[in-house]
Each structure stands twice: as C-alpha cells, then as structure tokens.
Amino acid sequence: MNTFNQQQNVWACARATRRRLIYFFFFLFVPCTTNILAGTVADATSPDTITFGVVPQQSASKLARLWTPFFEQLSSVTDYRIEFKTAPDIPEFEQRLANGEYDMAYMNPYHYTVFHEHPGYQAFARERDKLLKGILVVRTDSTYEDLEELSGKTLAFPSPAAFAASMVTRASLQNRSIPFEAKYVSSHDSVYRSVAKGLYPAGGGVIRTFNNLEDAIRKQLRILWISPGYTPHAFAAHPRLESAVVTAIQTGMVQLDQTAEGRALLENLELNGIMQASDEEWNDIRSLHLQSPDNLIPAASRQ
Numbered sequence: 001m002n003t004f005n006q007q008q009n010v011w012a013c014a015r016a017t018r019r020r021l022i023y024f025f026f027f028l029f030v031p032c033t034t035n036i037l038a039g040t041v042a043d044a045t046s047p048d049t050i051t052f053g054v055v056p057q058q059s060a061s062k063l064a065r066l067w068t069p070f071f072e073q074l075s076s077v078t079d080y081r082i083e084f085k086t087a088p089d090i091p092e093f094e095q096r097l098a099n100g101e102y103d104m105a106y107m108n109p110y111h112y113t114v115f116h117e118h119p120g121y122q123a124f125a126r127e128r129d130k131l132l133k134g135i136l137v138v139r140t141d142s143t144y145e146d147l148e149e150l151s152g153k154t155l156a157f158p159s160p161a162a163f164a165a166s167m168v169t170r171a172s173l174q175n176r177s178i179p180f181e182a183k184y185v186s187s188h189d190s191v192y193r194s195v196a197k198g199l200y201p202a203g204g205g206v207i208r209t210f211n212n213l214e215d216a217i218r219k220q221l222r223i224l225w226i227s228p229g230y231t232p233h234a235f236a237a238h239p240r241l242e243s244a245v246v247t248a249i250q251t252g253m254v255q256l257d258q259t260a261e262g263r264a265l266l267e268n269l270e271l272n273g274i275m276q277a278s279d280e281e282w283n284d285i286r287s288l289h290l291q292s293p294d295n296l297i298p299a300a301s302r303q
Helices: 003-045 060-078 090-098 109-117 163-175 188-196 207-211 243-258 260-268 279-286 297-301
Strands: 049-054 081-085 104-107 122-127 134-139 153-157 180-184 203-206 221-226 234-237 274-276
Touching (some): 049 090, 060 081, 060 243, 060 260, 090 104, 090 109, 104 109, 109 163, 109 234, 109 279, 122 243, 134 188, 153 188, 163 180, 163 203, 188 203, 188 207, 188 221, 203 207, 234 243, 243 274
Parallel strands (some): 049 081
Antiparallel strands (some): 122 234, 122 274, 134 221
C-alpha cells in the first residue's frame, strides 16, 4: 500500500472515531440534561410546602391528630402543601421560633409579642369572638375553694412562658401575695394529669385545652379559678413568606367556617372560627409589661 492510501485510511479511522465520540457524549449527556430540565419544570409547577408550627400545649401525637386534618383541608383550598409541625415541649418550640424554623406558627399571645420583635413573625389571623383565659385546676375531690388556700404549695405549670396557663396565673398569685413554688412539667396535658394523680394540689392551664382532655382525666378535675380575658393565640407568618402566600392562607382559614366540613374541623380544635388580625391587637399583652423568663431565647439574642 502506498503512502497516500495509508494516510487516507488513517484519516478515515480518525473521522470514525470522532463520530463514535460525538454519539457517545450525545447519548450520555442529553438524557441527563433532559432530566434536569424536567426536574426544574416539575419543581416550578409543584405546590410549595409551608411548615406550620403549633405550640405544644398537648402531646405531639394528640396535636397531630387534631391539627393534621385542619391543615389538609387548608392545603386543598389554597393549593399550598401545608405541613403540620410542633416541638417536644414549649421551650424547644420557643427555640425553633427564635431560629425562624417555621414558615407559619400558632403561638400564645406572649410568644407573639416576643417573636414579632425577633425574628419578625407577623400576625395575620386569630380565633374569632374569643378571649384567652388562664385557669387553675384542682382535683374534683379536693377541699380547695379559693386561691389563698394554695399558699406555700408547689403548683404545676406547663412552662415559664406559657402565657395564660403560667404567666397570668403566677402573676395573679403574686399580686395577692400568695407564696408558692412553681414546677414546670412541659405541657398543659402534663399539668392536668399530674394534678389528677395527686402529684400537685393545683396547676395552670387554659379552658380550650381543659375541654380537649379525655373524659377520664377531665372528670377528675375542676376549675378553681379563671383569669380575665386577653387577645388569644396568634397565627403568624415569618417575614420570608411572600405577602400573596400569607393572604391566600389567611383567606382559606377565614372561610373555613363557610362549609360543614370546615366547621367540623374548627369545632374539633375548639375554635369558634378564624378572623383576620393585625399586630396591634396584641397591645393588651404588651401593656402588661410582663418580664421575659430568663430562659426565653430571644431575651438574650436581643441584648
């Protein structure tokens, strides 16, 4: 074979090799690129997930049972996937609020005044036609008839910053110069169970969680004292959420009582209904000038 033919063969082999390489890379990368683009389209059209934290006044399992159907219905009417979240106890819930871990949250009125300042949660709704009242409960068979009889006793409370169940009830005892020792037991249900078992002579709660107790426990307790009423818990949004998202969820919540299914869900939560709300409605809480408990996270973070 002459030199020219040899050179032609080399060029032909080179061209064939280039074609094979082009085909190889084409079939290798095009499917990957297609998958990436398909994933981008899917992400853009799939509903956003909104994490909604609920203050753990009761056990996580009970809260999930009560609130998950509510959020599922709200998801169906807003086209946002709303995911129930809580925490093992109220102090951990406070930590997560301070860190801004929840997109939205249902929090007690004192928590709202604190976490509105940092990290900036903004109230958009609250329960309609309802004021929050703290209670002190005792065993049904106890002889206690007034607060003064609790002088010198160790009393159960959910946590230092539980507003009506703890802060308001403790302040009422202190204003009456009734000495007591506070024992914190992590949740409203823990308070009720502890008092029912006779571990403490009395404990703090609120009417809604008391009414949500299973009959076997509630029948062992009676309400000794009820506080004045205050603006109730806030439904509040983290400032990272777009206003259109907040408005859509606010509208969905306010309109829930317009259907039989929505009314049943609200009744299951012991909620009269939900109304629009704004920040200044919690000025009655601010006017109390309550001292932040030492362990409340934002108290240190704002120094």
